[in-house]
Each structure stands twice: as C-alpha cells, then as structure tokens.
Amino acid sequence: MSGAALTTGTIHGIGLGPGDPDLMSVRAHRLVTSARHVAFFRKQGRSGRARGMVEGMLPAGVVEFAMEYPVTTEIPLAHPGYNAALSAFYTDCTAHLRSLAARGEDVVVLCEGDPFFYGSFMHLYTRLKDDVPVQVVPATTGMSAAWTASGRPITWGDDVLSVLMATLPEDELVRHMEAADALVVMKIGRNIDKVRRALHRAGKYDDAWLVEYASMEGQAVQKLSQAEGRMTPYFSIVLVHGNGRRP
Incomplete structure (x- = not known):
C-alpha cells in the first residue's frame, strides 16, 4: 500500500438519531466529540437542525462546513431545474470533502436520523465511496x-x-x-x-x-x-x- 493511501482521510457519515441527544449511539458521540472537521446540511438562513443536535458537544477549534441547499420547496420536485440545482450542489460539496480527505483529514458529516434512510448524505456517499474511505454510522430513525x-x-x-x-x-x-x-x-x-x-x-x-x-x-x-x-x-x-x- 502506498504512503498516499495510508494518509488519506476518512469521511464519516454520522447518524444522530431522531432528535433526542440521549438516543445518539456511543460511536456517533465518540466521533462527534473528537472531530476536527464537521460538515452538515442546512437551509439557507438557518443554523441547521443536525448542527443544533450536537450543540455543546464539538471540541474547541473544530472546522465547520455548512452545506446550504440551493433549493428546498421553492420549485416543484418535477421541475427540470430542481434536480440540476441539487446535482451541482452535491458535486460541489463532494469536491470539498474529497479535498479534505486527500490532505489526510477525517471529516464528520452530521446526519439527522439514519444516513441511509432518505437522507441527503446518500448523495455524497455515492459520489465519494469509490475515491476515498467512507464510513457510515447507523442510527435510530425518526x-x-x-x-x-x-x-x-x-x-x-x-x-x-x-x-x-x-x-x-x-x-x-x-x-x-x-x-x-x-x-x-x-x-x-x-x-x-x-x-x-x-x-x-x-x-x-x-x-x-x-x-x-x-x-x-x-x-x-x-x-x-x-x-x-x-x-x-x-x-x-x-x-x-x-x-x-x-x-
């Protein structure tokens, strides 16, 4: 195995559960409280519910990356611009996370509920999994x-x-x-x-x-x-x- 492969960082998709911090898994809590880089989705102008779920848990000096949806309910799902806007958005987010992993940085992506159950993280996962290590932590669903x-x-x-x-x-x-x-x-x-x-x-x-x-x-x-x-x-x-x- 090459030295470059050994230093590649890991993207962690962390399921935070349905909302109550007490329902977060031990593994998710451990990764959140030791994170150096944290990414999370949010609507424009909002703080982000996933980010709010870990308030007070993140270590000092953590670097935060807010991924703001370009659209939510402003245009219908069937509108051709909807998928185009979201596809470009996920591609941009993926590029940023990939660059961090390439520098040897681990990144914790905060996910409401379970990352593989109707979650936005799935769109990052499919774009990243063949290029960098990706680990998913399951969670209690809503x-x-x-x-x-x-x-x-x-x-x-x-x-x-x-x-x-x-x-x-x-x-x-x-x-x-x-x-x-x-x-x-x-x-x-x-x-x-x-x-x-x-x-x-x-x-x-x-x-x-x-x-x-x-x-x-x-x-x-x-x-x-x-x-x-x-x-x-x-x-x-x-x-x-x-x-x-x-x-």
Whole structure:
C-alpha cells in the first residue's frame, strides 16, 4: 500500500438519531466529540437542525462546513431545474470533502436520523465511496421514534409495513395504503390534505395517528382525525398500526 493511501482521510457519515441527544449511539458521540472537521446540511438562513443536535458537544477549534441547499420547496420536485440545482450542489460539496480527505483529514458529516434512510448524505456517499474511505454510522430513525411515542407496536406477526412519502401522487398513496397492514407516511408538511384524502379512500383514516416532533421538544401524539383542518410541521409522521398475528 502506498504512503498516499495510508494518509488519506476518512469521511464519516454520522447518524444522530431522531432528535433526542440521549438516543445518539456511543460511536456517533465518540466521533462527534473528537472531530476536527464537521460538515452538515442546512437551509439557507438557518443554523441547521443536525448542527443544533450536537450543540455543546464539538471540541474547541473544530472546522465547520455548512452545506446550504440551493433549493428546498421553492420549485416543484418535477421541475427540470430542481434536480440540476441539487446535482451541482452535491458535486460541489463532494469536491470539498474529497479535498479534505486527500490532505489526510477525517471529516464528520452530521446526519439527522439514519444516513441511509432518505437522507441527503446518500448523495455524497455515492459520489465519494469509490475515491476515498467512507464510513457510515447507523442510527435510530425518526419513524422508530414516532411509533415508540405512540405507545403501540407498529407491526405484529407477519404484518406488512409500507413506508410512504407524502410527495407521491394521491392514487399511488392509495394503492400502497390499501396493500399494507401498517403504514408510516413521511414528508407530510403541505401534503397533509392529500394524505388525509388517500387514507379516507383506503379506508384507514380512522386508524391513523399523527406524531409531531418525535423525541424532540414539542413532541405531540394524537389521532389524525383530531388534527383535521390544520397544517402540520415538517417533522410530522402519520402512522397506521398493524394488527397482525400474535400468540
């Protein structure tokens, strides 16, 4: 092995969990508290939720790299400019991280939830994994925190669980909802009315629960029907619990 390969730094994609610092893994905590370089995603003008989750944990002198999304909800997902803007953004972020690794620097990339579960880090991982060492630290997902907050198991026996994005077309939501025994619906936000209609059509509206800010400050759990007529925050998950085979 060459000397250059021995000095190449490692990119660590660190899953921080659903929000409560107490739910962070020991490995994630160790890497965060010893980091020399930290990168994190955030919206323009925001501090970044992942960054906020490690407030007070980072060592003195750590170098921070904020990766600010060029777009979030300003243009539709189907707009040709959306993918183009994000692709260029991830390419630029990757180039910076690659340059740090080439200098022998390890970099901790902070990720909400689990890095491989609908996370932005995946777009960096696929661009980096063939060029520099990349290590991923898994974590408790937001949906796990949500069904735990509901106080009921999400699946029993051989229940089939479907995880759906509320950004799907309504007919697609209905098709998946009808086929599954248990449901997790994410990315609610402005899609809440579409989700309500789909659940009604699938015959599962009365069994749906809404969990807001699972494991975070402001956590709230209620039947979805009790939240009729109002919008929901970004960190919201809709659940339909399974009721399958049990002893």
